[in-house]
Amino acid sequence: MAKILWLNWSGGGNLPPSLGIARVLTERGHAVAFAGRPEMVPRVEEAGFRAIELTQAYTQVDLYPQGTFLTRMSCYLTSPAVVAQVRSVVASERADLILIDAMFPAALSEAPGFGCPSAMVCHTFIFRQLEMWRGMIARLDKMRQQAGFEGLPALDDLWRTRDRIIVTTLAEFDTEPVPGWEMVRHVGPVLEDERVAVAAELPWAASDRTPLVLVSFSTGFEQRMVDKLQRALDALSELPVHVVATTGGIVGPDELVAPANAVVLNYAAHDPIMKRAALVVTHGGHGTAMRALRNGVPMVIIPGLAGDQPFVAAAVQEWKVGRALPGDADTAAMKSAAQEVLSEPFYRRNAETRANALAGVNGASNAASAIEALLRPAEARRLA
CATH class of the missing domain: 3.40.50.2000 (Glycogen Phosphorylase B;)
Structure with missing residues (x-):
């Protein structure tokens, strides 16, 4: 030892x-x-x-x-x-x-x-x-x-x-x-969950065919951005999707106004959600992006403050597994990007190809x- x-x-x-x-x-x-x-x-x-x-x-x-x-x-x-x-x-x-x-x-x-x-x-x-x-x-x-x-x-x-x-x-x-x-x-x-990230019970049946979108930004307090989370929720509010937003404990769910098609959680294990998800809207953290790819899920990335996030976003766009937006993207831009990725099957196919590289x-x-x-x-x- x-x-x-x-x-x-x-x-x-x-x-x-x-x-x-x-x-x-x-x-x-x-x-x-x-x-x-x-x-x-x-x-x-x-x-x-x-x-x-x-x-x-x-x-x-x-x-x-x-x-x-x-x-x-x-x-x-x-x-x-x-x-x-x-x-x-x-x-x-x-x-x-x-x-x-x-x-x-x-x-x-x-x-x-x-x-x-x-x-x-x-x-x-x-x-x-x-x-x-x-x-x-x-x-x-x-x-x-x-x-x-x-x-x-x-x-x-x-x-x-x-x-x-x-x-x-x-x-x-x-x-x-x-x-x-x-x-x-x-x-x-290395896609390890901390113990606070437990499987969440969602309000929609597993048989529900409505596309599911996961919204997850940084869990680092230095990158706490309430307005960015709210813009993402607002962007998805008028789309025919279900939304799960996790705040990582750095934003209280009560700080956000959740639209009718969304639930906001402090913590949740992401893998069970991604297995059902059609899209992940995220900040470009390497771990979240790799977890999405391992599950074959395309992304919309709006980078935060960490230096690597623009590079992860650029890679996602280069690989055609999602869209990269500026860090200050507004609600309209987020909505448009989400609509595009959800409607174009090649994003999902390319993400699934990347999943093959990560398998095992x-x-x-x-x-x-x-x-x-x-x-x-x-x-x-x-x-x-």
Whole structure:
């Protein structure tokens, strides 16, 4: 059995697949603990794993540029106080291997001194959006420097020096590999549900032939957009469809005016809904898009604030499995796109073709195997 420490960014699309990989590692006899910001702790403990709270997550937040959704995020991901606490936690845990989220420069910058193998985990495309990734890490670091601290290394120095980069998407869905990135391993999507996502009882019989539309935007509080959800509900209100909207706990159902053809839920398992769905209206999170494709369901994507969402939207349009709209799309544009995707059979056929590529792919198991391959040398050294 190996001890594995996961230095985590608990974003909406990051924590659930991380928990899925940790579940498989645990089933194989390893002990996995997560260290992360306070918001992460109850979610990790609910999933049955040990959680270590990084209590210094926001102690320096007042020094960071204010007035942006990135303020708290950047403080947690880059601040010297977090760097120091990461160093302390790693020393006390004495893990055999460290896993680090791709979004966590404070932890990645310390990895060369950990004294054990380290792997980075990226929960969306890597090569499709490599320049975006470079820009995002640079933007976070710029905010650190504006807070008065010395800059961190650039993305290439943070990422390419890891023993392995595990990417939870299919290689064939990403673009061609870039020379010098041979440490990258595509393992396939990890579509894990958190325990709050239970099967929902819908008000329409399974035999009802009316097309069903799932509306689901981000579960990250930084991307809370009540008006966007309302526009989507309004757009679908006059169409001959049933609508299920899930808010992920960041928007209260009572904050929305649900039309007669819709139900709004805080949480619900998406797979049972998608098995009935004719369309998914979503923000372009990689996990939701891959889940829709695994079920052969076309999409309308209205990207949110996360950097990868426009790239997921562009891929969906490139593959002709749905329509991509601007992030500020109005009700009329959403309605028109939904009508088009529902009425044109080729969108569904193309989505079903993508489902064939995902059939039988177990991203969590593949990721666990890639991690165990790094553990073997470490275990050998420990037993010597």
